Amino acid sequence: GLSSEIALRNWVEVVPVMDNAHNRSNTTTNPPPVYCEWDGILCQGSNVVSLQLQGMGLMGPISPHLANLTHLRVLNLSSNSLMGPIPPSIFTNLIHLESLDLSQNMLSGLLSIESSENLSHLQHLNLASNSLSGPLPPQIGSLPNLQTLDLNTNGFTGPIPSRIGNLGALTYLDLSFNGFTSLPPELGSLGPNLVSLDLSNNVIRSPFHP
Numbered sequence: 001g002l003s004s005e006i007a008l009r010n011w012v013e014v015v016p017v018m019d020n021a022h023n024r025s026n027t028t029t030n031p032p033p034v035y036c037e038w039d040g041i042l043c044q045g046s047n048v049v050s051l052q053l054q055g056m057g058l059m060g061p062i063s064p065h066l067a068n069l070t071h072l073r074v075l076n077l078s079s080n081s082l083m084g085p086i087p088p089s090i091f092t093n094l095i096h097l098e099s100l101d102l103s104q105n106m107l108s109g110l111l112s113i114e115s116s117e118n119l120s121h122l123q124h125l126n127l128a129s130n131s132l133s134g135p136l137p138p139q140i141g142s143l144p145n146l147q148t149l150d151l152n153t154n155g156f157t158g159p160i161p162s163r164i165g166n167l168g169a170l171t172y173l174d175l176s177f178n179g180f181t182s183l184p185p186e187l188g189s190l191g192p193n194l195v196s197l198d199l200s201n202n203v204i205r206s207p208f209h210p
Contacts, residue, residue: 047071054101055079062086062107067093076101078126085109086127092118099124103150110134111156116142126150128174136180138163148172152198155179160199165189174198181205 036043042050048069058080066075067089073096082105090100095118107130113119116139123145133155140149141163147170157179165186167173171193180202190197 042074044071049096050074052076053080058082060084062090062102064089066090070094070096072097073121074099077105078103080105082107086111086132088112088114091115094118095121097122101126102130103128105130107132111137111140113137113139115139119143120145122146123169124148127154128152130154132156134158136161136164140164141166143167145169147193150174151178153177157181160184160187162186168193170194172196175202177201179203 035041036046036048040052040054040056041048042052049071050073051066051069052074054076055078058077060082061084062077062082064087066072067087070093072094075090075094075097076099078101082102084107086102086107086109090097091113092115094100097119098121100122101124103126107127109132111127111132111134120143122143124147125140125143126148128150129152131154132151135158136151136156138161141161146167149167149170150172152174153176155178156175159182160175160180162184163186164173165184165188168191170190173190173194173196176198177200180199182204183199
């Protein structure tokens with residue numbers, strides 16, 4: 001079989017193999033799949049629950065097959081050379097996700113979160129140091145357990161959504177080095193848990209927007 005290094009570097013082809021294993025019978029008589037022994041991958045049974053492949057030299061687009069690893073709780077693909085958009089299905093299908101770190105890549109395009117209902121477990125979201133653009137989707141303000149949100153050094157534009165004031169569990173918010181144009185008064189509603197707030201290096205034209 002492929003070594004873990006070769007497999008990870010060709011991860012766009014490897015992830016469907018993981019996906020297919022998920023669809024097979026998960027009985028106690030079957031040995032754990034070989035990918036569960038690879039560095040950065042943690043399984044429970046045959047289910048991948050943690051994928052921490054930061055700094056692995058991964059290149060190309062993020063495979064949409066990742067969204068089929070529905071038992072994932074931790075997904076860290078930071079500090080690679082990934083490019084293209086973030087597949088919206090990641091935010092739709094990974095209903096157990098607690099931590100998502102895609103920072104320090106070359107990801108681009110709009111951030112698309114169609115619904116926040118399936119992200120009730122998400123606590124940490126880090127998309128910093130990419131080339132994401134466009135408006136910040138208002139659904140990002142409807143993540144009830146989100147504790148850290150880091151979107152610094154991207155190309156987001158427009159007003160910061162007012163619904164961001166609903167993130168009562170938030171402790172860390174970094175929206176610096178973007179193109180945000182105005183702040184919602186609802187930012188003042190962020191609870192006493194907030195210990196770090198950075199909105200510097202934007203193009204704020206007025207303190208607040210209606």
